[in-house]
Amino acid sequence: MATLIRHDWTTEEALEILEMPLMDLLYQAQGVHREFHEDNTVQLASLLSIKTGACPEDCKYCPQSAHHAKKTGMKKEPLMQVDDVLEKAKVAKDAGATRFCMGAAWKQVRDGEEFDRVVDMVKGVCDMDMEPCVTLGMLNQEQADRLADAGLKAYNHNLDTSPEFYKKIISTRTYQDRLDTLDCVRNAGITVCSGGIIGMGETNKDRARMLEILANLEVHPESVPINALVPVEGTPMGDLEKIDPMELVRMVATARIMMPETRVRLSAGRESLNREAQILCLMAGANSIFYGEKLLTTANNDTLADKQMIADAGLKVA
Numbered sequence: 149m150a151t152l153i154r155h156d157w158t159t160e161e162a163l164e165i166l167e168m169p170l171m172d173l174l175y176q177a178q179g180v181h182r183e184f185h186e187d188n189t190v191q192l193a194s195l196l197s198i199k200t201g202a203c204p205e206d207c208k209y210c211p212q213s214a215h216h217a218k219k220t221g222m223k224k225e226p227l228m229q230v231d232d233v234l235e236k237a238k239v240a241k242d243a244g245a246t247r248f249c250m251g252a253a254w255k256q257v258r259d260g261e262e263f264d265r266v267v268d269m270v271k272g273v274c275d276m277d278m279e280p281c282v283t284l285g286m287l288n289q290e291q292a293d294r295l296a297d298a299g300l301k302a303y304n305h306n307l308d309t310s311p312e313f314y315k316k317i318i319s320t321r322t323y324q325d326r327l328d329t330l331d332c333v334r335n336a337g338i339t340v341c342s343g344g345i346i347g348m349g350e351t352n353k354d355r356a357r358m359l360e361i362l363a364n365l366e367v368h369p370e371s372v373p374i375n376a377l378v379p380v381e382g383t384p385m386g387d388l389e390k391i392d393p394m395e396l397v398r399m400v401a402t403a404r405i406m407m408p409e410t411r412v413r414l415s416a417g418r419e420s421l422n423r424e425a426q427i428l429c430l431m432a433g434a435n436s437i438f439y440g441e442k443l444l445t446t447a448n449n450d451t452l453a454d455k456q457m458i459a460d461a462g463l464k465v466a
């Protein structure tokens with residue numbers, strides 16, 4: 149029987165999927181995956197921090213928040229120049245990436261010369277035949293429309309966690325602010341990339357709630373990044389223990405089952421997984437990874453090791 153695309157998930161259903169016996173979960177997730185996606189393929193997306201540090205938001209996990217700067221020692225850097233960004237995009241393309249994501253440590257987009265520059269970066273990446281994606285914090289409808297006109301393919305803005313746990317993680321922007329930003333992105337005709345982080349001390353119910361909210365949006369996000377917390381020294385979460393990789397496998401599989409058509413992105417935290425755990429995530433339904441030695445400010449997996457893993461698993465880059 150064909151799997152239905154649903155938008156009426158309950159927390160209980162999501163939790164039940166998340167906690168089912170692992171083999172049943174993997175079997176179901178792989179079945180959905182094969183029904184909706186080309187077999188044996190993975191997308192490679194590269195990330196670049198185009199404006200690093202001194203972010204006014206107080207996200208407890210984030211090394212770029214100005215609130216933790218004294219302890220992390222993270223310095224503010226100015227917004228990069230368009231040519232320098234395009235040079236990095238070319239390197240990523242030559243290395244095999246098809247999507248290029250640019251991140252700015254901003255609370256929100258402000259109209260002016262800096263936003264004009266980001267618009268030029270988007271146009272430049274588009275002209276290179278790569279999918280441009282940006283993550284710039286909150287934005288309004290006019291700004292989203294302008295990015296769409298420039299050729300922006302995707303906008304990343306994460307819900308991060310459940311609305312209940314969210315209040316313990318961020319105080320400077322509300323959950324509703326995030327949902328409003330996602331609305332503007334959707335209305336502009338840009339694809340939505342929105343997911344979250346596990347390993348911040350949340351419960352399975354919080355994880356289920358986040359997936360429930362994403363899966364009950366009118367249109368599922370085209371991309372859902374699942375990050376495992378990278379504990380960074382000097383942040384309030386710097387001392388948290390890394391999660392068991394199987395929790396990441398379960399989260400990926402549950403996202404895959406609840407949002408069958410979505411690209412599930414195995415995102416931050418991949419560096420602490422061994423090859424086999426990563427392959428289990430791919431089997432559970434992840435079909436995109438961040439590729440390139442750096443995420444935004446922290447290390448990512450070695451590119452040669454990634455190529456080897458892709459070859460070992462018999463995957464094609466799509």
Ligand code: SAM
Binds near residue numbers: 253304306375
């Ligand atoms: N400032 C913008 C925003 O918050 O939307 C864009 C950049 S922000 C760094 C993008 C996402 O990276 C966050 O929403 C969070 O999910 C993820 N992230 C940041 N620090 C992380 C960490 N230490 N471990 C895992 N994920 C992290």
Ligand code: DTB
Binds near residue numbers: 283304378
């Ligand atoms: C997402 O969900 N993960 C990426 C991307 N979207 C922008 C960012 C991960 C950042 C990890 C911490 C860092 O490198 O600064």
Ligand code: SF4
Binds near residue numbers: 252255
């Ligand atoms: Fe700023 Fe984004 Fe980091 Fe939050 S996650 S502190 S908004 S850069």
